[in-house]
Structures are given as C-alpha cells and as structure tokens.
Amino acid sequence: MKFGILGSGSWGTALAKILTDNGHHIYWWNRQQEAIDQFKKRSHNPHYLPSARFDMSQLNLTVNATEVIQHAEVVLAAIPSAYATEVFDALPRDVFAGKKILSAIKGIMPENNMLLNDYLKKEFNVNLEDYFAVMGPCHAEEVAQEKLSYLTFSGTDEKMAGEIAAEFKTGYINSITNPDIYGVQYAAVLKNIYAVGAGIAHGLDYGDNFLSVLIANSADEMAGFLRKAGVIDAEVGYIEHNNKSAKEKRHDNYAASVYLGDLLVTCYSLHSRNRTFGNMIGKGYSVRSAQLEMSMVAEGYYASKCMHHINDTVQACMPIAKTVYEILWNGLNATEGFKQVEDELQ
Numbered sequence: 001m002k003f004g005i006l007g008s009g010s011w012g013t014a015l016a017k018i019l020t021d022n023g024h025h026i027y028w029w030n031r032q033q034e035a036i037d038q039f040k041k042r043s044h045n046p047h048y049l050p051s052a053r054f055d056m057s058q059l060n061l062t063v064n065a066t067e068v069i070q071h072a073e074v075v076l077a078a079i080p081s082a083y084a085t086e087v088f089d090a091l092p093r094d095v096f097a098g099k100k101i102l103s104a105i106k107g108i109m110p111e112n113n114m115l116l117n118d119y120l121k122k123e124f125n126v127n128l129e130d131y132f133a134v135m136g137p138c139h140a141e142e143v144a145q146e147k148l149s150y151l152t153f154s155g156t157d158e159k160m161a162g163e164i165a166a167e168f169k170t171g172y173i174n175s176i177t178n179p180d181i182y183g184v185q186y187a188a189v190l191k192n193i194y195a196v197g198a199g200i201a202h203g204l205d206y207g208d209n210f211l212s213v214l215i216a217n218s219a220d221e222m223a224g225f226l227r228k229a230g231v232i233d234a235e236v237g238y239i240e241h242n243n244k245s246a247k248e249k250r251h252d253n254y255a256a257s258v259y260l261g262d263l264l265v266t267c268y269s270l271h272s273r274n275r276t277f278g279n280m281i282g283k284g285y286s287v288r289s290a291q292l293e294m295s296m297v298a299e300g301y302y303a304s305k306c307m308h309h310i311n312d313t314v315q316a317c318m319p320i321a322k323t324v325y326e327i328l329w330n331g332l333n334a335t336e337g338f339k340q341v342e343d344e345l346q
Contacts, residue, residue: 001167004072006065010048010296011104012078014140017052018168027060027068036061049144066095074100074164080297081107096124102164103133106188107299108306115185129157132164135184137262139271146172152258154178183231184258187222189307191263192300194218195274197324198267200334203282215267217345218320219260225316274300282334304328319344
C-alpha cells in the first residue's frame with residue numbers, strides 16, 4: 001500500500017513514524033519549504049516530535065499537495081480542522097478519484113460544520129466506502145517514545161479498514177477496526193471539548209473528585225449525543241454470552257477505547273493540548289492569550305462552536321459542552337460557568 005500524508009504537525013509526524021518504521025516509503029506534504037529544508041538536514045521534523053528520527057531515503061517531502069495525492073493509494077489527512085478547508089479547496093476537484101482517504105482529523109470543518117467525509121462527498125464526490133478514519137486513544141508524544149498505544153481504524157468497508165490497520169501495526173502500536181465511521185469521528189470531536197472543560201476545572205482549582213464526576217458526566221453526555229444523532233450500537237458494557245473469545249464477545253460500544261478511552265486520556269493526560277488550553281482559560285487567560293501561548297492547535301476551541309451549531313439540529317442535552325462553548329465564544333466567566341455545571345452533574 002502506498003501512503004501519502006497531508007500535514008506535518010505532531011500527529012502527522014507520529015503517523016509518518018509508524019509507517020516508516022514498517023518500511024513504507026511515503027510522500028509527505030508540508031506547507032513550508034524552509035521546514036522541509038531543515039528536515040532534510042536534521043532527519044527529523046524541526047517543529048514537532050524532534051526525538052522521532054527518520055531515514056530520509058523513505059521520505060519524499062514536498063510543498064505540493066497534489067503531488068502527494070497522485071503518488072498515493074491511501075491519502076492520510078492530518079491537518080488541523082481549522083486549516084483543512086483552505087488546503088482542500090486549492091486542490092483539483094478530481095484529485096481523489098481512485099484514492100482511499102484516511103482521516104486523522106479530529107475536528108469539524110468549521111466553515112460549514114461538516115465532518116470531513118461529508119465535505120469530501122460534497123466538494124470532491126468521495127464516496128463513504130472510500131473513506132476511513134484513524135482515531136486514538138493515542139498521543140503523538142507517546143508514539144515518538146514508542147510506548148504501547150492503540151489506534152482504531154473505522155470504515156464502512158470493514159475488509160479494507162482491516163487491511164489499512166495492518167499497515168500500522170508495530171511492536172508499540174495495536175490496531176483495532178470499527179465500522180462506526182460517524183460515531184468515532186463525533187466522539188473524537190466531543191472528547192476535545194470535554195478535555196477543554198477538564199482543563200478549565202483544573203485551572204479553577206477543582207480537585208480530582210470533582211474532575212472524575214465531570215468526566216463521567218461528559219461520557220454520558222457524549223453517548224447521549226451519539227444516540228440522538230442516530231449512531232449505531234450506543235451501548236455500554238454489553239457482552240454476548242457465547243463461546244467466542246472475550247474480545248469477540250464485546251459489541252462495538254461506548255466503553256471501548258475509541259470512545260471512552262480517548263475521552264479519558266484527553267481529559268487527564270499532560271500531553272493533551274486541549275486540557276492545557278482549558279487550564280489556561282481557567283487560570284484567567286483570554287482565549288487569544290492562551291492560543292498565542294501554545295504552539296499547537298487546540299481542536300476543542302473550534303469544535304465547541306461547531307458542535308453547538310450541529311446540536312441545534314440534533315437537540316441532545318449537553319450542558320457541559322454548552323458551558324464550554326459559552327466560556328470560549330461568548331465571554332461567560334469560567335467560575336460562573338462551572339458553578340452552573342456543578343448543579344448539572346449527577
């Protein structure tokens with residue numbers, strides 16, 4: 001399988017490391033020629049995950065996104081959602097013909113409040129069976145350190161999802177497949193919002209006891225949205241009683257790693273940029289100041305607004321996500337907002 005990567009941030013770099021560790025030669029897009037020149041000299045990404053070293057003979061680095069796509073069978077999109085439309089809109093409309101798309105974008109396209117697959121269908125006529133998503137729980141920093149991590153590959157074409165997943169399996173990566181393409185993407189968007197909320201709570205000096213209740217309620221809120229949105233198998237703890245292995249007995253459910261697991265690690269981990277961003281807001285930083293302080297995009301900031309508008313249609317009960325949105329976008333005082341949240345938790 002030939003892979004091309006669009007995006008050279010920390011997550012794109014981590015995924016490139018996995019593929020090259022498995023012997024793949026990849027085409028890789030970076031928007032800055034200067035960064036490519038530094039990469040070639042140093043054999044690592046000059047801006048992200050510098051501990052991840054690359055054999056440069058396995059890389060074709062270019063500022064030409066169309067070139068990357070033309071040389072790939074599977075196009076891995078790892079661009080922050082806030083900038084993805086700008087990149088895709090510059091591409092020829094037939095560029096994805098005959099290609100498989102693997103999305104590592106954990107966000108909504110903010111200009112139109114669409115998941116990437118819906119945007120690609122509308123603008124490039126990419127069919128859902130040619131679209132796949134790779135989700136966590138998995139922090140780029142731990143991939144660089146080769147700490148055991150799990151990746152979930154979702155797609156309606158389960159056979160192809162399994163074939164793609166096999167290309168990422170290493171001694172430090174376990175790969176899982178899942179057919180719930182809409183559910184895993186919405187869960188990945190929502191967990192970033194709740195991680196911002198967890199960070200705000202930490203910045204406001206709430207303790208571990210409150211944080212555990214906040215995250216438990218966030219998980220319930222997330223599952224409630226997914227059910228209302230019509231996502232399949234919105235179950236927790238369901239295990240079939242038969243002669244299959246323990247792994248085979250479990251349905252795809254919302255206690256699985258790609259749903260609850262990703263939520264937990266994003267809310268608790270010090271690697272989480274969304275938690276870090278929220279922590280700054282809780283400590284009194286303005287949104288703009290917190291953004292300037294960070295060198296990476298906190299997807300939960302943009303996601304909170306997109307999901308607020310999407311939920312106008314879905315009409316799920318989401319007081320935690322709504323409070324995060326009000327704090328980030330409408331100037332609600334964080335202390336006052338979380339006083340309201342206290343009364344909503346069970």
